[in-house]
Amino acid sequence: MIRIPCPNCGPRNSNEFRYSGEPRKRPVGDDVTPAEFRAYLYEHTNALGWVKENWYHSAGCRRFFQIERHTLSNDCRPVGSAPQESAS
């Protein structure tokens, strides 16, 4: 079980959290097509490498927060803490 670094509570087992997905922008407006909206609902980038993710600490501070997680190593780091050379 991976550990999630909660910005309020510190590192905790991931089963204290709910994964809330990658941050995405909801398309709004009358000209939004079903294809666009369903891409927002269902299509995930599922990238290999560092990704931004939303998590909810349901068994802790009950706050939503964003972290960056490496999808291969499961390493986590605060958003924006990426070293310049490895930022991608």
Add this chain to the structure above:
Amino acid sequence: MSGTSGPYRLPVQATEEIDRSKTIKFTWNGASVTGYEGDTIVSALLANGYEVIARGLKYHRPRGVLSGTFHDPNCTVQVDVEPNVRAAHRLAKSGMSVTAQNVFPSLKFDIGTVNQAAGRFLTAGFYYKTFMWPGPLWPAYEKVLSRFAPGGRVAPMGTPHGHYDHKYVHPDVLVAGSGPAGIAAALAAAGAGADVMLVEEDHNIGGHLRFGNDAELARLAELRAAVAAEPRITVLTNSVVAARYDDNWVSVVQRTLPSAVERLYKARVGTLVVAPGLFERPYVFEGNDLPGVMLSTAARRLIKLYGIAPGRTAVVFTANAEGDSCVETLRAAGVTIAAVVDARTGGNVVRALGRGHVTGVELADGRTIKADLLVTATGWTAPTSLINMAGARPVWNQVAARFMPGDDLPSNVMVAGGLGGDGTLAELIDHATEIGRIAAARAAGADGGKAPLLGVDSHPALFRSTTHGFIDYTEDVQSKDIIAAAAEGYDSSELVKRFTTATMGPSQGKYETINTIAVLGEAVGASVSDLGTTVWRPPFAPISLGALAGQHAEPTRISPMQEWHEAHGAEPLIAGQWIRPEHYGDPVAEVNAVRNAVGIIDVTPLGKLDLRGPDISKLLNVVYVNAWNKLDVGSVRYGVMCAEDGVVMDDGVTGRLGENHYLMSTTSSGAATVWEWCENWLQTEHPDWQVHITPVTTSYASINIAGPKSRELISRLVTDVDLSNEAFPYMKVRQGTIAGVPDCVLWRIGFTGELSFEIHVPSSYGLHVWESLLEAGADLGVKPFGIEAQRVLRLEKGHFIVAQDTDALTKGFSAGIDGLIKLDKPDYFSGKTELAWQRSAGADDIRVVPIQTDDPNIVPPEASQIVVGSKMVGRVTSSRMSPTLKRSIALAQVPASLSTAGSALTIVLPSGNRISAHVFDGHAFVDPQGERLHG
């Protein structure tokens, strides 16, 4: 038999771990066996001359000790009601009833041995090929095969089982394996200030030093004393590190404790030091599975730890120092050494002779030597499981002739001892000491420096002789099967493993993986290095389901009235974490009480969220599909929530108690989801909105009082609220005192279709108010009713239940809440975009509608299919016999084209019979005008 030692018991050995002053007695296939405390089941059996412990899976050949450890593939037995006990590891206890598994009718005469004669039909892939077809015959095959399949007898249902335990631990350093390297690493880590858990699979720490020479024994005594004196080290013996997961989440199973059958440790480890030592690898030749053929480490263990002579006359086939030292150990134990065959000078064993036991050994130099024991010491397999589980891929070292860790270990996993390389005892201990120090430093977040590497000794790469023998003892796979599989095109280690089942039995590759790869390499002309090893997955050793299940630690939620319910005959209904009354014996009478007089139901599990702040209506507008701007103080409103894909998520009533104070109710199962949903909107999308949410589900006990006499009943207990229809009409909320309890919330709502009041009282007074209602309403005929009656009552009103009548595809307009969905709300609300598109959906779109069967006496079971011809187009989602209407009523999901009133439907019953039904004209079956509700 005289005395207790047994004919194969040696005089006292300095190293032995048995207590000859304490005799134990158990039975083996019904016969009485005596041994000493400290004996394993197998050592006690061998002492008494029983050497056949089990029979093989396919050919039912007799099998005896191979390694004499937990992982011995030939020593699995049944102990009392416990199957698959590792008998070379499990300590014998007085009173045990031990029996052989996989034998029919008996261990001595097993009818399955005829499979040997039929052996040419039992080749690689035999199961896949033979029993695939004709398909309808499979049940017959299964019946026959199961008789010959291995494994013991599972205890019958109802057999009391022991206590299993779970424990969470957070050691800085966990050392897997307590040989000299493991102990040294643990001591060094503890010396550097780390809390250390030292885990040993065997019953005592020390590894191979336990059966070493005098100097090694002296070193072991020092190491043990140092461990005992180190308070930072926790030692777990008879325990196995079963798995390593992300972030060093390590599971350890501790066996046969006084207080528990097994305990599963869930350890979050700073640095994991893997020091399991090496497994001795069997050699492949004809007859290598005969009882009397064993590994050099097995012979040494038997002599040194249990004082057992493994035979009378031995041939030793050796390729290394450990094999050489075994010759000395055997000689000292009085075993005649008939021949020492040295692989390093070209010696080789061709076959072991004998039926049911070794009687002689045929050598490559043409000699045949009489012997009842053949000991092999041909090399080592590195148990790389735990580093595999850490993501590392071990690499083949041709010099050492074994897989070794590469340079891809994560920094929180380190290796010590034989897994990492070779060296003298002093070198291994020095290396492990440095590893322990660095492990402690890394666990503390420091660098600690680079891990030193061990050297390797040269070792001949010996796998198979010139004859064919067994590779996988637990699966009865022979070297010729691997070659046959390769000839059929299964030319990679992962493929050949799955096709032949080699490495897939209970020993999971510990003895057979390398030989499998080596023989495959022979067949396809590739090296072990080219083929690579298969990936070892958790668990390292079998662990019981009991250990995984552990204690039942799931919380159970009950209302303050649950004890009363149980005392009054309530049938319990498990609903998520809640236990609540399904009914009190007669749900029909409960329905009738509500329709004709008054009933009360405990609805405490109903989710309740207390909302405070000036921006609550904004939150309500975004989570509910309906509009919330104009809800007056003192009013309640029903609302439905849809997810962003438009699917119905939850429903409930929200009331406005004050200017900036609302109480939201959710479904019982949706309480946590809705809370998180609301927090999500507030925290991630609208942090500027001022709303604070407090979950108050269990702060209040909730009771619904329903029926034509409900007002009369409640007016006897409420003193400070005007309950008249004019002052307190339908869909209003009041706060007041009930049965002397202030600060109660009263909602006038009605899921049952009757005049009804839902009251929320501070939970500590729940039982008092419940009992007061029953006492005050005795003359009115008040009855408690349960979930079943409530479901019938709401069905009579045509109300859907989220997740019963809707599912994960049911969007808002499918649920029949068209009037509720306000697409003209100016701002985005959850589901708005999808619902706007759904409004124009076609004839295939699903609708939830009330239906009636044309035969009023048939109640189609829930989930019965609704069909057009042979095509399923919908299903019955709720159905009951209505006690009020005395006829069958139901809700169903049907296509829009069949959803208009009067549409004819065909329902298929589970019997296959088809019945006709039609869509009901209206919403509610009972009181369609809602007169009772508003009265």
